[in-house]
Amino acid sequence: xxxxxxxxxxxxxxxxxxxxxxxxxxxxxxxxxxxxxxxxxxxxxxxxxxxxxxxxxxxxxxxxxxxxxxxxxxxxxxxxxxxxxxxxxxxxxxxxxxxxxxxxxxxxxxxxxxxxxxxxxxxxxxxxxxxxxxxxxxxx
Numbered sequence: 001x002x003x004x005x006x007x008x009x010x011x012x013x014x015x016x017x018x019x020x021x022x023x024x025x026x027x028x029x030x031x032x033x034x035x036x037x038x039x040x041x042x043x044x045x046x047x048x049x050x051x052x053x054x055x056x057x058x059x060x061x062x063x064x065x066x067x068x069x070x071x072x073x074x075x076x077x078x079x080x081x082x083x084x085x086x087x088x089x090x091x092x093x094x095x096x097x098x099x100x101x102x103x104x105x106x107x108x109x110x111x112x113x114x115x116x117x118x119x120x121x122x123x124x125x126x127x128x129x130x131x132x133x134x135x136x137x138x139x140x
Contacts, residue, residue, distance in 0.1 A: 005043065010067045011053055012040035018057055028056040 015025055022040075026033045029052055039045060045053070047061070054061040 007045045007050065007064065008040045008042040010064050011045070011050075011057075013069065014057055014059065014064060014067055015040075018059075020057065025053070025056055029053065 015022070022033045022036045026036045029036070039049070039053070050061045050064060054064055057064075
């Protein structure tokens with residue numbers, strides 16, 4: 001019960017969740033790190049100070065006042081479950097992977113045959129050039 005009313009703990013937890021260190025928050029508020037630590041240990045914080053803290057954290061003072069660890073865990077759990085359900089639905093395979101594999105094998109075979117023909121053509125051309133050069137040397 002005291003957790004719900006302890007504003008300082010809420011500030012500390014929200015600061016941690018936002019990845020902000022006490023030193024950084026202290027600099028933004030123009031106070032010492034020890035003063036931030038003391039605020040986070042306070043059960044209540046003045047409205048004006050709470051508004052300054054909220055602004056430094058990039059949230060509203062209402063978020064701090066209404067913050068509940070249980071609701072954060074509940075939201076994370078629901079978001080995870082929704083995301084995993086959507087993932088299953090959104091990423092169903094729309095093609096047969098075996099057909100794709102067969103098509104790739106056929107394409108590789110075709111390209112291999114084409115390479116073989118080109119290689120044979122180059123060899124034939126090389127042989128013809130050698131023969132021509134030999135003929136030219138014999139004619140001298």
